[in-house]
Amino acid sequence: MKPFVGIWQDLKARAPYYLDDYVKGFHPKVLAAAIFMFFTSIAPAITFAATLDIGTKGQMGAVEIILSQTICGVIFAIFAGQPLVIVGVTGPVSIFTLTAYELAKLFDINFLNWYAWIGLWAALMHVILAAVNACELVRIVTRFSCEVFGCLIAVIYIWNAVALLVDMFGKDGTAAALLSILLAIGTHWLATLMSGARLWTMFKKPIRTIISDYAAATSIVVFTVVQYIPPLDEIKIALLEVPLTFEPTLKVGGVVRSWLVPFWDCPIPHVFSAIVPALILTILFYFDHNVSSILAQKAEYCLKKPAAYNLDFLWIGIMIAICAILGIPPTNGLIPQAPLHTESLRVMRVKDNGEEEVEYVVEQRVSGLLQSVFIGCTLIPPILRTLGRIPIGVLCGLFLFMGVSSFSGNEFFERFTLFFVDKNLRERACSADWIKTVPFSTVVKFTMVQLVFLVVIFVVTRTPAAICFPVAIALLVPTRSHILPKFLGEEAVNALDDNAVPDDPVPIVADVEKGKEIGTEKAIENGSGNTNGNEIADRQATGEKEMAVVGTTSSVAAGNPQ
Numbered sequence: 001m002k003p004f005v006g007i008w009q010d011l012k013a014r015a016p017y018y019l020d021d022y023v024k025g026f027h028p029k030v031l032a033a034a035i036f037m038f039f040t041s042i043a044p045a046i047t048f049a050a051t052l053d054i055g056t057k058g059q060m061g062a063v064e065i066i067l068s069q070t071i072c073g074v075i076f077a078i079f080a081g082q083p084l085v086i087v088g089v090t091g092p093v094s095i096f097t098l099t100a101y102e103l104a105k106l107f108d109i110n111f112l113n114w115y116a117w118i119g120l121w122a123a124l125m126h127v128i129l130a131a132v133n134a135c136e137l138v139r140i141v142t143r144f145s146c147e148v149f150g151c152l153i154a155v156i157y158i159w160n161a162v163a164l165l166v167d168m169f170g171k172d173g174t175a176a177a178l179l180s181i182l183l184a185i186g187t188h189w190l191a192t193l194m195s196g197a198r199l200w201t202m203f204k205k206p207i208r209t210i211i212s213d214y215a216a217a218t219s220i221v222v223f224t225v226v227q228y229i230p231p232l233d234e235i236k237i238a239l240l241e242v243p244l245t246f247e248p249t250l251k252v253g254g255v256v257r258s259w260l261v262p263f264w265d266c267p268i269p270h271v272f273s274a275i276v277p278a279l280i281l282t283i284l285f286y287f288d289h290n291v292s293s294i295l296a297q298k299a300e301y302c303l304k305k306p307a308a309y310n311l312d313f314l315w316i317g318i319m320i321a322i323c324a325i326l327g328i329p330p331t332n333g334l335i336p337q338a339p340l341h342t343e344s345l346r347v348m349r350v351k352d353n354g355e356e357e358v359e360y361v362v363e364q365r366v367s368g369l370l371q372s373v374f375i376g377c378t379l380i381p382p383i384l385r386t387l388g389r390i391p392i393g394v395l396c397g398l399f400l401f402m403g404v405s406s407f408s409g410n411e412f413f414e415r416f417t418l419f420f421v422d423k424n425l426r427e428r429a430c431s432a433d434w435i436k437t438v439p440f441s442t443v444v445k446f447t448m449v450q451l452v453f454l455v456v457i458f459v460v461t462r463t464p465a466a467i468c469f470p471v472a473i474a475l476l477v478p479t480r481s482h483i484l485p486k487f488l489g490e491e492a493v494n495a496l497d498d499n500a501v502p503d504d505p506v507p508i509v510a511d512v513e514k515g516k517e518i519g520t521e522k523a524i525e526n527g528s529g530n531t532n533g534n535e536i537a538d539r540q541a542t543g544e545k546e547m548a549v550v551g552t553t554s555s556v557a558a559g560n561p562q
Contacts (some may be wrong), residue, residue, distance in 0.1 A: 006133030010311035014081045017305050017363075021083060025366025032213030033344040033362075034370035039216055040337050040402055041088050042375055042387070043240075043395045045069055047160065048094040050241055052329070053249060055098040059111055061249035062242060064328040065089050066379055072319045072331040073372025080315050081308020083365040084296045084345070085289075086337040087319075089329045091156050092284055095466045097329055100277055102464070109270050112250070112327045116263035117271050119324025121278030122285070126317025129286065135309035138290040144484075144497045145476040147412035148450050149291050152457055152473075153335040154410075157403035159458075161396040168238060168392070176237045180393030183223045183237075187397025188404070190219040195405075198348055198356065213344065216398065223394045238392040242384045248327070261327040284470035285332045289316055292333030296342045300409075303342075305363045336406040341367070415447045415496075434495040442492045449484065 024030075049062035069088045076087045100118060104111040129135065165184060168177035194215035197208045211218075227237060243249075250257045290309060297303055320330040345362040377383055407413040414430065418440075421429045427436065434443070453476060460469045484493050 003131045003133075006136060006310035007130055007314055010081050010306075010308035013306040014308050014311070021363070021365040024362055024364035027362045027364070029213060029345055029347070029362050030364060030367045031370070032210070033341060033367040034374065035214065035217050036344050037086055037337060037341055037367065037371040038374040039220055039398065040340060041069065041086065041334065041371060042066075042378060043390075043398050044091070044157075045089055045375070046240060046242065046387075047164075047395065047399075048089055048091065051094055052097060056101045056111065059101070059250045060097065060327075060329065063246060063249055063379070066375060067326070068323055068328040068331055070372055070376035070379075071322065071326075071328075073375065074369060075319055075322075076312075076315060076331075077365050077369035077372060081306075081311040082293055082297065083368050084303075084338070084342050084361075084363065085293050085312065085333045086341050086368060086371070087316075087331040088334045088337065089331055090288065090334060091153070091160075092288060092461070092469070093329055093332070095461055095469070096277075096281060096284065099464070099466050103277070107273075109273075110266065112257075112261050113263050113266040114270055114274055116261045116324045116327065117266055117274035118278045118281060119320050119330055120263065121275050122281045122330070123317045123321035123324065125278060125282040126285065126313055126320060129282070130310045130314035130317060133310055134286075135290060135313050138294065138309055139499065140481065141291070141294065141477060142480055142497045142499055143411060144450065144480040145287075145473075146291050146294055147410050148453050148457075148476055149287070149473060150295060150335060150339075150406055150410055151412055151450075151454055154403040154406035155454070155458055156461070157336075157399045157406070161399035161403070164392060164396050172236070172238050175235050179227070179232060179235050180237050180391060180396070183226065183391050183393035184397035184400060186226070187219045187223045187394045188400040190222060191215045191398070191401040192404070194218060199350070216401065219401075220390065220394055220398060223397065224390050227391055240388055240390045240392060240395060242378075242388045244381065244384070246379045257327070259326055261325060263325070280468065280470055281330075283474055285316060285320075285330075286313075287470065287473050288335070289313065289332040292335045292338040295335060296333070296338040298339070298342075300358065301342050301346065301361050302358050303361055303363060336402055340402070340405065412447065412450045415443060416451065419444065419447075434492075438492045438495050442488050443496065445488055446484065446493065446496050449479070453479075 045065045046062050049060075049065040052065070053061035072087050076085070077083050097115070100115055101111050103109075104114050161184065165177065165181050168180050172180070192215075194211050197203075197211035197215070198205075200208050200211075202208075203211070227233065227235075248257045248259060289312070293307065293309065293312060297307055316332055323330040342361060345364075345367065347359045347362065348356045349359045350356055378387055411432070418426055418430060423440070426440070453472075457469055457472045460466060460472055480493075480497065
C-alpha cells in the first residue's frame with residue numbers, strides 16, 4: 001500500500017458520517033455519557049497530576065494535565081475518525097514522564113526542554129507510522145493481548161485506590177482513614193448497584209435507564225455529601241487537591257514559566273538523545289491507543305460506522321507535538337474510559353430469558369466533545385473549588401468501580417475464575433464454545449501465560465525500569481502468534497482466542513440529492529459473529545430512523561495468526 005493511502009481511505013470511509021455524528025448528539029444518552037466520562041476522566045487526571053507534581057518537583061501538575069486533556073480531547077472529538085475513543089493522560093504516560101524526569105536529573109539535562117524534544121521526535125514517528133499505514137497491523141492483534149492490557153489497567157486503578165487508602169492511615173490518622181474507606185466502599189457499591197438498574201423490576205424503563213446512565217455521577221454526589229452529616233463532619237478527611245489559578249505549575253525565581261517551552265535552547269547531543277525515549281513512547285502509544293480503540297469498537301457493540309486507525313494515529317502524533325511545545329503531557333486513548341464510553345452509549349433491550357443484548361450504540365462526536373469542554377471548565381475557579389470538596393475516598397471508590405467494571409466481559413478474567421469452579425459445573429458457569437472442545441489443562445496453561453505477563457508487566461511499572469514496560473507489552477503479540485501455537489496446539493489456541501479487530505461494518509452509501517441514506521442491509525455470518533438481521537425492524541420499533549446500507553461486510557485484512 002502506498003504512503004498516506006490508509007489515511008485517505010479512513011477519511012473517505014468516515015466522511016459520509018460526519019454530519020450524522022453531530023445529529024446523533026441530540027440523543028438523550030449523550031449528556032449522561034458525557035457526564036460519566038467527565039468524572040471518570042477528571043478524577044484519575046488530578047490524581048496523576050498530584051503524582052507528577054511531587055515526582056517532577058513542581059514542573060508539571062494539575063493545570064498541565066487538565067489543559068492537555070481539554071485541548072487534545074476537543075481536537076480528537078472534532079477531527080479524529082473514531083470519536084468514541086476518549087483520550088487523556090494515562091497511568092503509563094505518568095510513569096513514563098516520571099522516569100524521563102529522573103533520567104534528565106541523572107544526566108543534568110533541562111527536563112522540560114528535553115521532554116519537549118521527546119514529544120517532537122515521538123510526534124514525527126507517529127506521523128511516519130500513520131503515513132506508511134502501520135496501523136493496519138493492529139488487525140493481527142488478538143484478544144490475548146487486549147485482555148492482558150485491559151486487566152493491567154484495571155489492576156493499576158484498583159492498586160492506586162487501595163494504595164491511596166492505605167497511605168491515609170499514616171497521613172490523616174485512623175479515624176479519617178476509616179471514614180475514607182467507608183466512603184470508597186459506599187461509592188463503589190452505589191455505582192455498581194445503580195449501573196445495573198436496567199434489570200430492576202421497579203420503575204418504568206425510562207426511569208431505570210436514567211438511573212443506570214447517571215450511576216457514577218450520583219454515587220459521587222451522594223458520598224461527597226455524606227462527609228457533612230454529623231458527627232462525620234467533625235472528622236477532617238483528605239480532599240481532592242486542585243490548583244487555585246490557571247497558570248503553569250513551574251515557577252523559577254518566583255516567576256511563572258512561559259507556556260511556550262524554549263526547546264530550541266536544548267544542546268544538540270540532548271536533542272538526539274531524546275530519540276530513544278521517544279521511540280519507547282511511540283511503542284507505548286502504538287499499542288496503548290490502538291488497543292483502547294479496539295476495545296471501544298468490540299464486535300459485541302455492533303457498531304455501524306467504520307474504524308479509522310491510521311487517521312486517528314496521525315492526530316495522536318499532531319497532538320503530541322502540540323503538547324511538547326506547551327510543556328504538557330501527551331494524551332492517547334484511555335482504558336477503561338474508551339470502552340466504558342461505548343458501553344454508556346449502548347441502547348439495550350431485554351430478551352425473553354431476562355438477559356440484555358445490545359440493540360444499537362449511539363455513535364456520535366458530541367459526548368466526547370462535551371466531556372472535554374467540561375474538563376476545561378474545571379479551570380474556572382468556582383468549579384475548581386467545588387471539585388476540591390470531593391473526598392479522596394470517594395475518588396478511590398470511583399477507581400474501584402472503574403477497575404472492577406473493566407473485568408466484565410474480559411475472557412482472561414473469566415477463564416481465571418474457572419480455576420475455582422467445581423469441574424462438574426464449569427460448563428454451566430461458562431457458555432463459550434471452547435469449554436467443550438479444549439482440554440481444561442490447555443485452558444489453564446493459556447490463561448497462566450496471560451497471568452504471568454500481567455504480573456511481570458505490573459511489577460516492571462513499579463520499578464526504575466518502568467520506562468521499558470511498553471516493550472514488555474509489545475511482546476504479547478509475537479508470544480501469541482508464534483510461541484503459544486507451538487506449545488499448546490494451533491487449533492486449541494485459535495479456539496481460545498481470535499482477532500480483536502472486528503470485521504469492517506457494512507458501508508453506507510448516501511443519496512446526496514435526496515439527503516437520505518438508501519439501500520438494504522444484508523445479514524451475513526462471519527468469523528467474528530452474526531450480523532443481526534432484525535436490527536432494522538428493532539430500531540424502527542424504538543422510533544429511531546434506521547440507516548439503509550448497501551454492500552456486504554469486508555473481510556479482515558489479516559487472517560488468523562499463525
